[in-house]
Amino acid sequence: MNLDTLLLGIADGVSYASLLFLMSLGLTLIFGVLGVLNIAHGSLYAFGGYTAASITSFVMRHDLASTPVLFVVLLVAAVVVGVVMGLLLEVCLLRYFQNKDPVLQLLVTFAAFVMFEDLQKLIWGTSPYSAGELVMRLGTIEVFNVTYTTYQVVVIPCIALISYLGLNFFLKKTSLGKQTVAITHHREVATALGINAKKIATLVFVLGAVFGALGGALAVPVSSLSPGIGAEMIVVSFTVVATAGLGQITGALITSLMIGLARSMAVYMAPEFEVAMPYIIMLGVLLVRPNGLFTVAQARRI
């Protein structure tokens, strides 16, 4: 393995890590507030991607496809899918299981996931979808004599970074954000202090859903979508969330990078292990730190 392939591997890894991070960000945020690992988050990724692909091809057919339009299409697809499906899941479904056994809550999201899986096949069929136009338009960029596509090394990581900084600003500097943090600490006390937990739960769920859909929408120009993509992405982002420690946003960023890079390095060095890589990392981390890398000690409630 020479320097060029190493750099190429890093670029691949960062781009994959960014998508993974967006996905995990939504998942960990939702877990923080609602206390449920939302399996249906995988469907958000898939629906975000498919919707983006459909709108892109619609735009192309009607000759509206200037480069900014192609880009905005991705964001619009993510927001629309995130808001619609997020509201559907939270308001129509999860809200009614708030006080039930966590196992049942997990199963409810699983039920939603398998239903969305069929719905997705009904809408988009089983043939693969992709939309590479934007990547070609944005051209390539040369770093250290290695040529990359601009989209993968600049656009995707930048959006991930902006999402990270934006969410941090929201949680730390705005009133609504601080209320959200209060709920993650202790929902009952926060409610007693006059915070409208119900409203914030809906808001955060939709926000998380948009992040999930954004991951899918951004992936469309560089990869092709086929049935099963949701199931694949959701388990990998589970790994990220669990390895980082539940509810850890910065942790999710670092873990995504770790897993993304490990995976793309494995492609070059031991291709058999590419798919297994995230899980091997997770096993290693959890053996040493049973509650995840970045979890802070919690007071035990008896």
Add this chain to the structure above:
Amino acid sequence: MRFGTISLVLAVGLMAIGLLFPWMKTIGILGLCYGLAALGVSLPARSGQVSFGHAMFACVAAYAVAFTAKALPQLDGLMLIVWSVVLSTAFSAVLGLFMVRYRGIFFGMLNLAVSMVIVALLGKLYSLTGGSDGIRVDRPTFFGFVTERSEFETLLLGFTLLVSLGCGWFYQRFIHSASGEALSGLKTNETRLEYLGLSAHKVLWVGYVISGFFLSLSGAIFALAQGLVTPDMGSWMRSGEFVFIMILGGASHALGAFVGAGIFEVVKLAASAYMAGVWQLLLGITLLVVIVVAPEGIIGAFNKKKENKGEQA
């Protein structure tokens, strides 16, 4: 006791259906395998630990059957099952030593991680495992009989029914034993359990190994019935289906897992006959309805009815 009688009647009924409609035999066997697997998954779930990776034990047992059958083609089917179940249960015993240290989401995720590593390797090490196409398992002799396909299925159905009844009986004995009650105690309050002088790790480990045993049995029989093993057998979606079946049927009695598996198979059959392509949609709706109407599962709902009647009388 009443559920025990119902189980016996249902078992005889299933055997009769298998003999009357030969095409039902494979479906019956696979359904029972699902039931056995859900029964296994329900043991850690009694302690509040839900695993999204338990299908790996079924997968390991199935591959053990496939590899052994390839290496020793003259080995009897019964020996294949016994050997692979021993192997896979031993695997669960070793893995259990690590798993019992984790709780909640981490327990689920860690099981999922191990199962995903296994599935990924089975899919990628093509020359050894045949990749995602899997390995064919040729029909072995069974109890020493050289059989045609139909006879083999009849024998296997009978055998699976007996195994299921045995496992169900054992499950009932176990959950009402001291270890079994301690397992439920883990869910209620682990700290209190430790104060009583019981090791929570040990309690969970026993449950974990028995659960691994049930899943291994299910996987080994599944491999023989289907004649093909694929990495899919260990995927997290399959583990999810097992949890799904357990919730559907209810875990308060062993019969629940099998009733859940029966409904699962019926929905699958009905959907593939009348509405191909949307069976998961139907399944999701079924699950949601059951969670809303009977959060204790179908068996739990029956139990409650019985209790209410008792109170009125």
